[in-house]
Amino acid sequence: MLKAEIITSGTELLLGEIADTNTSYIAGQLAGLGINLYYTSTVGDNFERYSGVLKQAWERSDLIITTGGLGPTQGDITREVVSALLGEKMTIDPGLKEELTQFFTRMHIDMPDNNLKQATLIPSAQALHNTAGTAPGWWVEKEGRTIIVLPGPPREMQTMWQNAVRERLEKKRSAYIMSRVIKTWGMAEANVDLLVTPFLKSANPTLAMYANPDGIRLRITARADSLKRAEELVAGRERDIRELLKDKIWGIDDDTLERVAAKRLLQKKKTLAVAETFTGGLLARSLSSVMELKELFRGGLVIMGGARAGWELGESSPETAIKLARLAREKFRAEIGLAIDGPEVTGQSLPGGKVFIAIEGDGNDEVFPPGYLGRLDQMAWRTVNHALFLLKDFVDR
């Protein structure tokens, strides 16, 4: 069975200046392909240390995936490290050089000389086209092992994965693994744990749970010889869970609360506007990030403390929240108004008990006091997620 290993490189990762999201992306992709991931590691832009990590990987794994170190600068050394390990010489590939030159011509920029090393190859490597940047990747096959060399910027890496890597790896899969994540809102982790206890001990499908800002998630994973059988195992367990958790479940897999709420708005063709205070634009941004909603989401008002008087808003109360929801509807001529209000913020924390979410539309209005308290940025996220959860149900009725 294929053993895979991920190596992400970049001193900025080891020094903690940026977070590594590539490992989790690739890990997720490998899981979906039924390829076992045994090791992941991070190494700095240092030739000897990087070489050491790669050599160890070459000795213990069949499939090595690297990210980073393909840029034009002198600190970018992945090609050099791979070439040295395999004892092969890098040469400039005329076709890659031509593509690179054309890229810079299109951008109306003179190509700096140090970009030229992005056009190099070694005999064991085939180039992986980069449609989102200048650095091609490498697909290296040698002595029964595969090294896949990918760029570090997440968007370039992911685009290359989808266009040039995924399908080729399909052929290396050893089993069909199917996962589904069930997303809930409004339950405590330990209580969900107690409810699903019998399923936590099952070996296939397995069930795992964890807490997220958008609620408690449950992950069902099944392994089988065929995709169909794996899907059946997952679907059966999903039915068990849905019976237990019912309307606490708001979505699965890639669903987000904003997309789930957006879907209901699209089904009912209702326009929406928002008004918010202490969340400072987070609610508007969540909804504006859903492309499908661009006609129905009309916009939002962000009213910070110093501007409350100018908009004739009193202290935070159920009445003020309704007033905000109405204001949003009127200013943006929308059918539904959704509002979040909170108390005057002092320091980094939100005083408890005075957060309100109001929804108004179709002659109905509703106010919810979530009763949150705690660190301001966490409470902002929690309240926005709660508001989207409530919006979904409001539109549904």
Add this chain to the structure above:
Amino acid sequence: MLKAEIITSGTELLLGEIADTNTSYIAGQLAGLGINLYYTSTVGDNFERYSGVLKQAWERSDLIITTGGLGPTQGDITREVVSALLGEKMTIDPGLKEELTQFFTRMHIDMPDNNLKQATLIPSAQALHNTAGTAPGWWVEKEGRTIIVLPGPPREMQTMWQNAVRERLEKKRSAYIMSRVIKTWGMAEANVDLLVTPFLKSANPTLAMYANPDGIRLRITARADSLKRAEELVAGRERDIRELLKDKIWGIDDDTLERVAAKRLLQKKKTLAVAETFTGGLLARSLSSVMELKELFRGGLVIMGGARAGWELGESSPETAIKLARLAREKFRAEIGLAIDGPEVTGQSLPGGKVFIAIEGDGNDEVFPPGYLGRLDQMAWRTVNHALFLLKDFVDR
């Protein structure tokens, strides 16, 4: 010299469902302490695999830091894995049990039985107090090695690090390492690389550069026997870089464009309001997230495509951008209005050439056409960062 290793655990990490931010945080902390980080890895919630990774770490490292697996559920196994490695028995500590019970009493929740394992210790472990959650960490000392067992939720982990771990690790430092990150806006990576080439080859201090959504960053790192000497080395190189890059530099280290812009507003005591279209609340949210600005940032308007007519906005143009900036000032009675406008969005991309940033205040107004094009979410971030960079200079004059 101390060799450190980080192990983050959680099957959700290996399956790519959430990104691991703990490794980068701890890596950064260790770097600041002059402790060498040699390995980082991630392992799932599987007893045998986790035990294998921990045993290897025990054999090759002096300082092992784990995160995750301390929750109340059956999938949380870090305590069990550490106890098994050391051949020690977990027992409930009466003091920890009391604290846990009190926590649940304060929250007016009955304590589920499965939370009890969070009150266990082994003979080699001392508890690390968790002020942000229910799971205490462990500080284990045995056979000249140290294992620091931390919770997985980033806020709990970071709070515990700052309160109970950092100071104790200070005593294990082997050198003084000092880093500074210089942040720039408005230059291409390859061009910065050419400008700073002589410094990229220096061994102490070192210089590294990388691209970020808020511009190109340069990191200076110096190593010395005393903190004072390390600081001198960094300060000297910072002067060199500032001479080269001048007003392209907008901040250092933890600075963010929104905080830098906020600082200028606070110095000049100017109130601000914003209006934005395709960025959908991102500009408002950036500014509202700066606590110090809560009096001066009055709020914002988010006007999506479908609501443009209602606000009497024509096609995106320099005039429309100025109109939006004025609208923001008027509606929120602010001294400065900052606006972002863009063309009608089609699909996931932004058509080029029609993005405008306008600033108005004190009888002046200015419009900038950044000329961005590309994927919508990236362009939204880039435009917001550009607007904040321009705001800083506008307030400065």
